[in-house]
Amino acid sequence: MQRSTPIMTLLLAACSAGGAKEVREEVPAARGVSMPRPGRARGEAAVALNRACERCHEAESAEWRGSLHQRAHVEPAYQRSFAIEPLPFCRRCHVPEGDPMLEPAPAVGEMGVGCVTCHVVEDGGAVLAVPREGSRTGEIAPHGVVRDARFATADACASCHEFAFPGSSGKRRDELMQSTVSEHAESSLRATSCASCHMQVDGERRSSHVFAASRSPELMRAAVRVAAERISPTAVRVSLAPVGVGHALPTGDLFRRIEVSVEAFGPDNLVISSARRYLTRHFEMKKGGAGKRLVLDDRLTGERALELDLGAEAAGHPIAWRIGYQRVAHPEGAAHEDAVLEDDMELASGVIR
Ligand code: HEC
Ligand code: HEC
Ligand code: HEC
Ligand code: HEC
Ligand code: HEC
Known part of the structure; x- marks a missing residue:
C-alpha cells in the first residue's frame, strides 16, 4: 500500500x-x-x-x-x-x-x-x-x-438496478425495464442486503468486487433446485425452486429467461416430439410498433411446477428434460422460439425412462 x-x-x-x-x-x-x-x-x-x-x-x-x-x-x-x-x-x-x-x-x-x-x-x-x-x-x-x-443496503445499487423504459414514468411495475430492487423488497429474503449475497467472501471480512452472477455456471446452478417426474405415459412434471435468490430469477436485463424443455426420443436418438416453456417477462409489441406491453411475468419467485405434455407419440419412449438459463440477444420483436441467444447455460438435465 x-x-x-x-x-x-x-x-x-x-x-x-x-x-x-x-x-x-x-x-x-x-x-x-x-x-x-x-x-x-x-x-x-x-x-x-x-x-x-x-x-x-x-x-x-x-x-x-x-x-x-x-x-x-x-x-x-x-x-x-x-x-x-x-x-x-x-x-x-x-x-x-x-x-x-x-x-x-x-x-x-x-x-x-x-x-x-x-x-x-x-x-x-x-x-x-x-x-x-x-x-x-x-x-x-x-x-x-x-x-x-x-x-x-439496496440503496447502494438502486439507481442503476431499477429503472423505467425510456419515455415512461416507471410508476407502474410493467413500465420498468429492470425491477430488481422492487423484486427484492417483495422477496422473503428482503432482510438480506444485495451486498450480503453478491459481495460475500467466505472466511474473511472483506467484500468481494467480482459480482459474477450470470457468467458463473457454478453460481447459477446453485441458485435453482430442479426435479422431474413422468406423470403419465405422455407428460412430465418439472418442479423448480429458487435457492437463496433475493429477487425473481432471472432478474435484471429484460431479455433473460429460463427455458424448460422436454423431448421424447426413439432408439435411434431421433426426437419424436418435444415441448418447451419460457419463464421470463413476456412482451407483446404495441400496435403500430409503439413500444412493448408486458403480457405475462412468470419468472421464478418461489417453487413452481410445470406440466408439459408431449402428445400420444411419446408414450413408451424415454423423455429427456433440460433447464437452460438463456441470455437472449436483442430480439427485435422475434418470437421466443426464433430468438438468437448470446448464451445458453445448462442448469440441470436428465432422462426419464
Ligand atoms: C494512497 C493510497 C490510497 C488511495 C489512493 C486510496 N485509498 Fe482507500 N484506503 C487506503 C487506506 C490505507 C485505507 C484504510 C485501510 C483500509 O480500510 O483499507 C483506505 C480505506 C478505504 C475505504 C474504507 C474501508 C473501510 O474501512 O470500510 C474505502 C471504501 C476505500 N478506501 C476506497 C477507496 C477508493 C474508492 C479510492 C479512490 C477514490 C481510494 N480508496 C483511494 C488507501 C488508499
Ligand atoms: C452506476 C451504476 C451501477 C451501480 C451503482 C451498481 N451497478 Fe451493478 N451493474 C451495473 C451495470 C451497468 C451492470 C451490467 C453490465 C453489463 O453486463 O453490461 C451491472 C452488473 C451487475 C451484476 C452482474 C449481473 C450479471 O448479469 O452477471 C451484479 C450481480 C450487480 N451488478 C450487482 C450490483 C450490486 C449488488 C450493487 C450495489 C452494491 C450494484 N450492482 C451497483 C450498474 C451498476
Ligand atoms: C458497483 C459498486 C462498487 C464498485 C464499482 C466498487 N465498489 Fe467497493 N464497495 C462497494 C460496496 C457496496 C461496498 C460495501 C459492501 C458491504 O460491506 O456492504 C464496498 C466495499 C469496499 C471496500 C471496503 C472493503 C470491505 O471489506 O468492506 C473497499 C476498500 C472498496 N470497496 C474499494 C473499492 C475499489 C478500490 C474499487 C475499484 C477497484 C471498488 N471498491 C469498486 C461498491 C462498489
Ligand atoms: C438472498 C440473496 C440475494 C439477494 C438479497 C440479492 N441477490 Fe441477486 N442473485 C442472487 C443469486 C443466488 C443469483 C444467481 C447468481 C448468483 O448466485 O450470483 C442472483 C443474480 C443476480 C443478478 C444476475 C441477473 C440474472 O440473470 O438473474 C443480478 C443483476 C442481481 N442478482 C442483482 C441483485 C441486486 C441489485 C440485489 C439487491 C436489490 C440483489 N441481487 C439481491 C442472490 C441474491
Ligand atoms: C439505469 C441504468 C441502465 C440503463 C439506462 C440501461 N441499462 Fe442495460 N443494464 C443495466 C444493469 C444494472 C444491467 C445488469 C443487469 C443484469 O445483468 O441482468 C444491465 C444489463 C444490460 C445487458 C446485458 C449485458 C450482459 O452483459 O449480459 C444489455 C444487453 C443491456 N443492459 C443493454 C442496454 C441498452 C441497449 C440500454 C439502452 C436502451 C440499456 N442497457 C440501458 C443498467 C442499465
Missing part, C-alpha cells in the same frame, strides 16, 4: 472540479449522503482518480477488473444491443463517467462502472463506505471516508 496524500487530494479536487460538467438529476431528497447513481459524466478526471484507488486497493481492483461493472461498456453483449438501440439513456449506466451524448473516450469506456462511480459520490470527494468501528486494517485511510448505513 503506497501513500500519496497530496496527489490524492489533488485528484479529488480535480474530480470535483469536473463536477461542473455533471449531468444533474434529481437525487431523492434523502437525509445526508447521496448514493451511487448513473450519469456522472466526470470524464478523464474520474479515470485518473480511479487509477489512484486501484494502486492502493489491489485486492478490490483485481476483482473489479474483468467484472461486468468494469466491462459494462466494452462487453460485446451490451455493444451488440446498443448498436440496435443507440440511446444516450443507455450510456448513463453502462458508461456512467462519460458524456451520455457522445461515444466515450477509450479510457472512460474501459473503466465502465468504476470505483469512483460507487465510492466517490459527493462533490467533496470523500470515499463512501459502510459504517464500521475504526479502520478495517489498522491503517488510516489517506482520504476522507463518509460512512453511511444506506451504502450497506
Whole structure:
C-alpha cells in the first residue's frame, strides 16, 4: 500500500472540479449522503482518480477488473444491443463517467462502472463506505471516508438496478425495464442486503468486487433446485425452486429467461416430439410498433411446477428434460422460439425412462 496524500487530494479536487460538467438529476431528497447513481459524466478526471484507488486497493481492483461493472461498456453483449438501440439513456449506466451524448473516450469506456462511480459520490470527494468501528486494517485511510448505513443496503445499487423504459414514468411495475430492487423488497429474503449475497467472501471480512452472477455456471446452478417426474405415459412434471435468490430469477436485463424443455426420443436418438416453456417477462409489441406491453411475468419467485405434455407419440419412449438459463440477444420483436441467444447455460438435465 503506497501513500500519496497530496496527489490524492489533488485528484479529488480535480474530480470535483469536473463536477461542473455533471449531468444533474434529481437525487431523492434523502437525509445526508447521496448514493451511487448513473450519469456522472466526470470524464478523464474520474479515470485518473480511479487509477489512484486501484494502486492502493489491489485486492478490490483485481476483482473489479474483468467484472461486468468494469466491462459494462466494452462487453460485446451490451455493444451488440446498443448498436440496435443507440440511446444516450443507455450510456448513463453502462458508461456512467462519460458524456451520455457522445461515444466515450477509450479510457472512460474501459473503466465502465468504476470505483469512483460507487465510492466517490459527493462533490467533496470523500470515499463512501459502510459504517464500521475504526479502520478495517489498522491503517488510516489517506482520504476522507463518509460512512453511511444506506451504502450497506439496496440503496447502494438502486439507481442503476431499477429503472423505467425510456419515455415512461416507471410508476407502474410493467413500465420498468429492470425491477430488481422492487423484486427484492417483495422477496422473503428482503432482510438480506444485495451486498450480503453478491459481495460475500467466505472466511474473511472483506467484500468481494467480482459480482459474477450470470457468467458463473457454478453460481447459477446453485441458485435453482430442479426435479422431474413422468406423470403419465405422455407428460412430465418439472418442479423448480429458487435457492437463496433475493429477487425473481432471472432478474435484471429484460431479455433473460429460463427455458424448460422436454423431448421424447426413439432408439435411434431421433426426437419424436418435444415441448418447451419460457419463464421470463413476456412482451407483446404495441400496435403500430409503439413500444412493448408486458403480457405475462412468470419468472421464478418461489417453487413452481410445470406440466408439459408431449402428445400420444411419446408414450413408451424415454423423455429427456433440460433447464437452460438463456441470455437472449436483442430480439427485435422475434418470437421466443426464433430468438438468437448470446448464451445458453445448462442448469440441470436428465432422462426419464
Ligand atoms: C494512497 C493510497 C490510497 C488511495 C489512493 C486510496 N485509498 Fe482507500 N484506503 C487506503 C487506506 C490505507 C485505507 C484504510 C485501510 C483500509 O480500510 O483499507 C483506505 C480505506 C478505504 C475505504 C474504507 C474501508 C473501510 O474501512 O470500510 C474505502 C471504501 C476505500 N478506501 C476506497 C477507496 C477508493 C474508492 C479510492 C479512490 C477514490 C481510494 N480508496 C483511494 C488507501 C488508499
Ligand atoms: C452506476 C451504476 C451501477 C451501480 C451503482 C451498481 N451497478 Fe451493478 N451493474 C451495473 C451495470 C451497468 C451492470 C451490467 C453490465 C453489463 O453486463 O453490461 C451491472 C452488473 C451487475 C451484476 C452482474 C449481473 C450479471 O448479469 O452477471 C451484479 C450481480 C450487480 N451488478 C450487482 C450490483 C450490486 C449488488 C450493487 C450495489 C452494491 C450494484 N450492482 C451497483 C450498474 C451498476
Ligand atoms: C458497483 C459498486 C462498487 C464498485 C464499482 C466498487 N465498489 Fe467497493 N464497495 C462497494 C460496496 C457496496 C461496498 C460495501 C459492501 C458491504 O460491506 O456492504 C464496498 C466495499 C469496499 C471496500 C471496503 C472493503 C470491505 O471489506 O468492506 C473497499 C476498500 C472498496 N470497496 C474499494 C473499492 C475499489 C478500490 C474499487 C475499484 C477497484 C471498488 N471498491 C469498486 C461498491 C462498489
Ligand atoms: C438472498 C440473496 C440475494 C439477494 C438479497 C440479492 N441477490 Fe441477486 N442473485 C442472487 C443469486 C443466488 C443469483 C444467481 C447468481 C448468483 O448466485 O450470483 C442472483 C443474480 C443476480 C443478478 C444476475 C441477473 C440474472 O440473470 O438473474 C443480478 C443483476 C442481481 N442478482 C442483482 C441483485 C441486486 C441489485 C440485489 C439487491 C436489490 C440483489 N441481487 C439481491 C442472490 C441474491
Ligand atoms: C439505469 C441504468 C441502465 C440503463 C439506462 C440501461 N441499462 Fe442495460 N443494464 C443495466 C444493469 C444494472 C444491467 C445488469 C443487469 C443484469 O445483468 O441482468 C444491465 C444489463 C444490460 C445487458 C446485458 C449485458 C450482459 O452483459 O449480459 C444489455 C444487453 C443491456 N443492459 C443493454 C442496454 C441498452 C441497449 C440500454 C439502452 C436502451 C440499456 N442497457 C440501458 C443498467 C442499465
